[in-house]
Amino acid sequence: MLEGLAPWARQEAQEAGAEVGAERADGLRVRGPVEALLSLRLAAAVYLRLGFAVPRPRALLGDEHLRRLTAAVRAVAGGTPFQGFRFAAAGADSAVFRRLADELRDATGLPHRPDDGELVLRVRPDPDGSGWEVLVRLTPRPLSARSWRVCNRAGGLNATLAAAMIRLAGVGPGDRFLNLMCGSGTLLVERALAGPAASLTGVDHDADALLCAEANLEAAGVAARCRLLRADVRETGLSPGGFDVIVADLPWGDAVGSHADNLDVHPAVLDVADRLGAPGVRLALLTHELRLLERVLRSQRRWRVDLDVQVAHGGHHPRLVVLRRA
Ligand SMILES: C[S@@+](CC[C@H](N)C(=O)[O-])C[C@H]1O[C@@H](n2cnc3c(N)ncnc32)[C@H](O)[C@@H]1O
Incomplete structure (x- = not known):
């Protein structure tokens, strides 16, 4: 969600039948049918959110957490032609994230493409202050990149x-x-x-x-x-x-x-x-x-x-x- 637009994004999500929960600086937590969420016009992107009660990303390499992550990536990638995945995270090129990438690649068969992977995994401290969260973007491109946009110009509006x-x-x-x-x-x-x-x-x-x-x-x-x-x-x-x-x-x-x-x-x-x-x-x-x-x-x-x-x-x-x- 673009900063400043929360009240209207909330309204639109509710009209689409979603249950709207907490508001964060850059997003709303919503629960609802995926198709309805993907049709939101005021959402810049829709992510599947996984919360992990871990002190640091290294702990995501543990069996149980990896299984959850793999299942989420498989669920999101199933049926959508993603060419690869990438992490959007502070330290995304660190040894921990390289190991995570290897594990995910081996478990899902999806290539790790650090520069242009379309399946984006944002890994960041949970804004609620209790561990870390992984946000898996549901679409290869953000929703703000409209399919009707065949011509772009300098100054084109988001x-x-x-x-x-x-x-x-x-x-x-x-x-x-x-x-x-x-x-x-x-x-x-x-x-x-x-x-x-x-x-x-x-x-x-x-x-x-x-x-x-x-x-x-x-x-x-x-x-x-x-x-x-x-x-x-x-x-x-x-x-x-x-x-x-x-x-x-x-x-x-x-x-x-x-x-x-x-x-x-x-x-x-x-x-x-x-x-x-x-x-x-x-x-x-x-x-x-x-x-x-x-x-x-x-x-x-x-x-x-x-x-x-x-x-x-x-x-x-x-x-x-x-x-x-x-
Ligand atoms: C910020 S851009 C608009 C971008 C547009 N919303 C989009 O998404 O592409 C401003 C536009 O104003 C046009 N413009 C500037 N002065 C104008 C004028 N006096 N009369 C008509 N158009 C003008 C420019 O040609 C430019 O296309």
């Missing part, structure tokens, strides 16, 4: 975060949804997959970004429901008052755009959304320009902040705000 943004902005079948600065289309795809909508529109001024978005929409099977428009967001020609939900993952000024451009773009997006938003419009914005966002929000009176969440995204800590007209 799909798990996009799904969270869509949930926070609200999803209704009658929504006329607009994604300003849609880039590779992450928010548009995630909104289309979240349920029916009256209309789904993405705008970007970059032709290559739109080609990329088109490819992703096609791969997701939602292209026919979406409209892409090449335009500067300040001059779209779209009907005033025509949208119920507007979202934008603004340029962060590092991989995409520049801080100088952002000084214009951030306030402009509020103006544009004010013009294009229907009565009751919900506006969700994500940006890493934290001080600029503060300043822009403070210097206007048309929008009030309904929700303000700081999230973690690839080493950044952007803010996700949901605004309503004051």
Whole structure:
């Protein structure tokens, strides 16, 4: 789970029929049907958790613990084409982990691929402070690596975060949804997959970004429901008052755009959304320009902040705000 998103991840898991237990810094403990868990859109990855009352990883080499580990790896690998396994742990290249790897390889027949093994075993101290835990990832790739992602671009949004943004902005079948600065289309795809909508529109001024978005929409099977428009967001020609939900993952000024451009773009997006938003419009914005966002929000009176969440995204800590007209 991405840091900051626990309340919504919990809600989604409960709606999927899972029993949700303790919350940890980077995850939730859940119990439920595997298929339902693997369909969660706000979960970055799903792991099978094994707790071991041992003082250090060396003790995992004991017979009983090895049997549990082997059974877990076999259960996870059964039916899924993993090419190998690897450990994600402090000291993963130590003699203890090499021995563990040999034992697991011999018992399961799965090769140990320390660099690119798809079956990931995270070994770490139990956050409850009682021994160690091993987390076995259930899928070869994290859930945030969506199968619809056939085209990626610098600054492309993490799909798990996009799904969270869509949930926070609200999803209704009658929504006329607009994604300003849609880039590779992450928010548009995630909104289309979240349920029916009256209309789904993405705008970007970059032709290559739109080609990329088109490819992703096609791969997701939602292209026919979406409209892409090449335009500067300040001059779209779209009907005033025509949208119920507007979202934008603004340029962060590092991989995409520049801080100088952002000084214009951030306030402009509020103006544009004010013009294009229907009565009751919900506006969700994500940006890493934290001080600029503060300043822009403070210097206007048309929008009030309904929700303000700081999230973690690839080493950044952007803010996700949901605004309503004051
Ligand atoms: C951070 S990226 C969006 C990434 C997108 N969410 C994705 O997942 O690929 C910002 C996008 O804003 C677009 N952009 C920047 N200024 C714009 C403007 N004035 N009008 C339209 N698009 C703009 C850029 O071309 C870029 O694709």
